[in-house]
Amino acid sequence: MRKKIKNNVSWVGKVDWELRRFHGEEYSTDNGSSYNSYLVEEEKTVLIDTVWRPFSAEFVENLASEIDLNTIDYIIANHGEEDHSGGLPELMEKIPNTPIYCTANAVKSLKGQYHCDWDFHVVKTGDTLDIGNGKSLVFVEMTMLHWPDSMATYLTGDNILFSNDAFGQHYASEKLFNDLVDQCELMSEAIKYFANILTPFNPVLRKKLDEVIGLGLTIDIIATSHGVIWRDNPMQIVSKYLDWSKDYQENQITIIYDTMWGGTKKLAERITEGIEQQDPTVVVKVYNLAKTDRNDVITEVFKSKTVVIGSPTVNNTTLHSIAGFVHLMKQMKFKNKKAASFGCYGWSGESTKILREILQSAGFETMEESLRNQWKPDEAQQSDAIEYGVKIAKM
Numbered sequence: 276m277r278k279k280i281k282n283n284v285s286w287v288g289k290v291d292w293e294l295r296r297f298h299g300e301e302y303s304t305d306n307g308s309s310y311n312s313y314l315v316e317e318e319k320t321v322l323i324d325t326v327w328r329p330f331s332a333e334f335v336e337n338l339a340s341e342i343d344l345n346t347i348d349y350i351i352a353n354h355g356e357e358d359h360s361g362g363l364p365e366l367m368e369k370i371p372n373t374p375i376y377c378t379a380n381a382v383k384s385l386k387g388q389y390h391c392d393w394d395f396h397v398v399k400t401g402d403t404l405d406i407g408n409g410k411s412l413v414f415v416e417m418t419m420l421h422w423p424d425s426m427a428t429y430l431t432g433d434n435i436l437f438s439n440d441a442f443g444q445h446y447a448s449e450k451l452f453n454d455l456v457d458q459c460e461l462m463s464e465a466i467k468y469f470a471n472i473l474t475p476f477n478p479v480l481r482k483k484l485d486e487v488i489g490l491g492l493t494i495d496i497i498a499t500s501h502g503v504i505w506r507d508n509p510m511q512i513v514s515k516y517l518d519w520s521k522d523y524q525e526n527q528i529t530i531i532y533d534t535m536w537g538g539t540k541k542l543a544e545r546i547t548e549g550i551e552q553q554d555p556t557v558v559v560k561v562y563n564l565a566k567t568d569r570n571d572v573i574t575e576v577f578k579s580k581t582v583v584i585g586s587p588t589v590n591n592t593t594l595h596s597i598a599g600f601v602h603l604m605k606q607m608k609f610k611n612k613k614a615a616s617f618g619c620y621g622w623s624g625e626s627t628k629i630l631r632e633i634l635q636s637a638g639f640e641t642m643e644e645s646l647r648n649q650w651k652p653d654e655a656q657q658s659d660a661i662e663y664g665v666k667i668a669k670m
């Protein structure tokens with residue numbers, strides 16, 4: 276059902292409380308999500324974005340109970356990905372001639388996904404659409420934030436930026452606005468979303484944020500396409516994005532390992548002791564990757580200045596859990612972070628060297644020396660691990 280945002284602007288989206296994995300199985304959504312669609316009713320009636328495909332029938336039915344679908348003058352498709360455009364095929368069956376405003380790349384993505392021939396109107400940054408009552412929509416291309424087709428739409432008069440994926444969170448709430456939800460949960464989901472989805476696009480993001488700020492638009496509300504809408508101090512999330520996009524790090528060292536018989540785990544614990552001994556001011560976090568959500572660990576990597584990765588040697592290489600995770604770290608294109616590797620072995624012992632090479636290829640500055648331990652660490656070897664932690668803290 277519709278919820279009022281401001282004046283003649285309403286939310287007509289879907290809150291998905293059940294969602295636990297997103298982008299296939301790639302992203303954990305422990306707090307669900309939402310697909311925010313908006314209705315603007317001035318002299319012209321405008322629908323901005325829709326919902327994910329599984330909810331398309333419910334979306335169109337709800338919308339039809341609120342307004343006569345034939346009164347929709349314009350549809351704005353800020354982004355072609357299915358979680359926002361998934362309602363279009365069902366909707367366009369009912370109103371096939373309604374014009375759709377989107378970027379040139381969005382035409383490609385919508386045609387590619389839905390094999391449709393709708394009435395597309397391509398827009399570029401700065402193009403406007405008059406919707407009556409002295410208000411208009413201004414389009415801002417958000418290329419690579421996070422798809423080539425992404426766009427934001429600004430509503431003059433009400434000063435609302437419909438930002439699509441940017442500034443979102445995978446966070447289900449019936450409360451709709453940022454000032455009405457638990458602030459710790461909200462910021463935790465916002466940073467996880469940034470770390471896992473937007474980090475690879477940091478250089479583009481910094482330029483785009485400067486460009487949007489340079490437009491001098493008064494922004495009273497940032498209406499995202501996932502999670503809650505920023506109406507209380509909306510620029511707080513813009514300020515966070517500026518910080519996060521500048522190769523962000525805190526005074527944190529994160530140790531990530533997997534283990535078969537506990538030897539590599541023992542090393543992780545002793546390394547932690549050494550770091551704490553050398554620098555009690557540093558935050559140290561330790562994760563057994565096999566027992567921890569990988570997207571939460573990526574968020575911790577995002578916050579870290581140094582990452583220490585451990586795996587025993589198995590069949591002349593690392594455990595596949597660690598190899599997959601380092602691949603994910605590489606996808607994120609982290610910059611300005613250091614790394615070290617460690618692990619136990621029984622016979623050949625290649626894992627630490629392989630880890631160091633993968634970490635280097637992922638853009639991390641690695642410590643020359645890895646901690647490579649044959650069999651279970653005895654007392655002397657555990658002391659070596661503490662000393663290795665001291666060196667990491669000094670790095």
Ligand code: FEO
Pocket residue numbers: 354356357358359421422440500501
């Ligand atoms: Fe929320 Fe890029 O889709």
